[in-house]
Amino acid sequence: MEYSGEKLQEEKVFKDPVHRYIHVRDRVIWDLIGTKEFQRLRRIKQLGTTYLTFHGAEHSRLSHSLGVYEIVRRIVDDVFEGRPEWKPEERLLSLCAALLHDLGHGPFSHSFEKVFDLDHEQFTQRIIVGDTEVNKILLKVGCDFPKKVAEVIAKTYKGKLVVSLISSQIDADRMDYLQRDAYFTGVSYGHFDMERLLRVMRPREEHAVIKQSGMHAVEDYIMSRYQMYWQVYFHPVTRSAEVILTKILHRAKHLYEGGYEFAQEPHHFYSLFKEEVTLADYLKMDEAVMLYYFEAWEEEDDAILKDLCTRFVNRKLFKYVEFHPSNSQMNRLMELRTLFKKAGIDPDYYLVVDSSSDLPYDFYRPGEEEERLPIHLLKNNGEIRELSRESEIVDAISGKRRTDHKLYYPADILRDESTKKNIKKQIRELLELSD
Template sequence: MEKVLRDPIHNYIFIQHQVILDLINTREFQRLRRVRQLGTSNSTFHSAEHSRFTHSVGVYEITRQICDLFQRNYPTKKPNDGLWDDHERLVALCAALLHDIGHGPYSHTFEHIFHTDHEAITASILTSPITEVNHVLSRVSPTFAQEVASVIQKTYPNPQVVQMISSQIDADRMDYLLRDSYFTGANYGTFDLTRILRVMRPYKGGITFHISGMHAVEDYIVSRFQMYQQVYFHPVSRSMEVILNHLLKRAKFLYENNTLDTEITPQLLLPFFENNFDLTDYLKLDDGVLTTYFIHWCDSSDKILNNLAKRFLNRKPLKSVRFSSETAVLLPKLRLLVDKAGYNSDYYTATNDSYDLPYDAYDPASKKQRTQIELMQDDGTLVELSTVSNLVAAITGKVSGDKRFFFPKEMLAKSNQVEVFAPIYHEFQQYIKNGHINSLNN
């Protein structure tokens, strides 16, 4: 059998196994159509409406292409020769397709508030007998669901399969960079996928790239760096995440204190407010469910919940300003002024740091070890990317990003706009100006 899905990134996505089609048609996978890939980023990039579903089938397609190339060019000849054993294809394809199935609504903010773990939930969806996904996987073999889960958990014994899905240059990252770049309209994430796939090859330690493709790999590293700086860390998107975070936090607080309006009780969120949820509760949630509750909360008698819901739904981001370890001493005073102006600083201010390591060479002493990118030379020996690329060496191990203080836009009002609070607003603005907290955004 072969079916195709039209796709703006890969043109066609080829479905060549019945099990892949059956997995796509499960209720758990179809839920991903209702979870945005980029969370709140559509507040900044209006066309970023793509879903976890579209990304997941894209990761599957890149993995399928890698398997095809490996089988055509590097098929195993004898056991343990480090070449590609095509018996691994199905587990790789299923892991690629299902790697994000555990993401919740507005995933990272939701995880932070309710202490969920999308990777652990992914493993549960794959291995729990209550899911359609598990039933499909179990038809392959009794142990197949656990094998697929172990790829995502990085414990599967074949490092080639693991690194296809999870490494510093993998099918997951390659798809989301290209896809997010396309749907945001930001061209920073484009790189030569075709060339990278052509120089990719298996070896005993996992996956390497022929040194002739070094410049394509460099381009990928720089693209990833630029996307984090220009798209993923955009201050408006982070501001909307802060509002979403505080909105959910306020609703949880009101529920715990029996002051949440009973006529707009968010029934599907109650197991999470009570920290007593199961997989069935989790799978009922998507972006639309939360958005529906936010619409209800616009009518709440609680002024903070009401206001935060309106700010989130109507795109009224907080302002933000960069701060450093030196200027952080000013933040308590700024919070106090926000309180004096009538805004609860617990809900209308926040600090947020967003940092990314564009590329990291392997460090055995590191707590979070990363699989470094190896290049294969013509004689078969391997060299680590940053030792031969001056461009990558320049950003290796260098964390990029910033720390921001978020506050209501109203704090920047002119004195003639808010006569009653003019001194407070003026003092707040002077602290920002004279305290050298700079780079105002939003």
């Protein structure tokens, strides 16, 4: 084929704040980076609404994708090369899958997906095998090459080792985003010794294993991930922004379905509202487009849409209190909803319970939803053992899901002079707020 093994005349290098340099030697990788589908990732933030909490979190899905590619390149070129368990013919497949693994993310990623019932991995596969610039380049490697790349993303590719490099409990995706997100948010939690992990990683037929001497580096990695989820990814202020973003999209869809006449018609949203999203429609959506509409909708006649957009654009976020979904708490929520309605505030948009949950590490549970492949240690005697059986630290958190619930509300209702004092007092009491 045209460039199944073609190299660039001169290596291309990207300067990177996390990995120092990202090296590109393969023509196919260089050409994929230049496609409009890949460049679209510049306009989608890696951390969605987190920039409203950590002001430095402005990095893009593109920079993360390049980072994942670089880690996989180092693994297959420096760590696995020459080892009998590694198939060198899968090198280019691994690199392309790493580079393109996030290609299908939409604007503000997970909030956007939840409202419109979308799956970014499915769109990644559609971009790879569809009528796109990315597909045309992959076809130059081989007529079945796009299908193989899509199978790696879908985790159905027969070479499980390749899949595990991009999707497992210790993969290049996590290794990059933990370090990159820590760097741009300014926190110290996400740092771990990646150099050590790569040095002690070894290929096996279905997954990579870590030499026993590197167990402490793996423990550090898992605890870094745990801290990042609770200190950054599930930060309650970020979740407040996500709640408002989600409610904006719900409100816009509700208004459209009710025949509301928008001053700024949501042309880019029509196919989403109708649940008839084409690949071309999807690729036109990015965060610049979304923010354009949010700013325009600040002038809408609908009071709820106008207010929510103003809050998001100008960072006037909801406050929160702890919430536990017990019977007494659910009764309290119902009382609050009644009081909000009496105060003329729609509780469907302004009184929201948000829950976050994470499982930092799990052992193998075959057949279960979101089945997780464990991390394996290679002992000095050649025996392979699952990590939690060797590490007391990891064993202590294995299989233990942590969940956090918050109740979000607009605190300004308690300062609004138009709200009756007795209703405000009752709301404050139920929210357990002091004067």
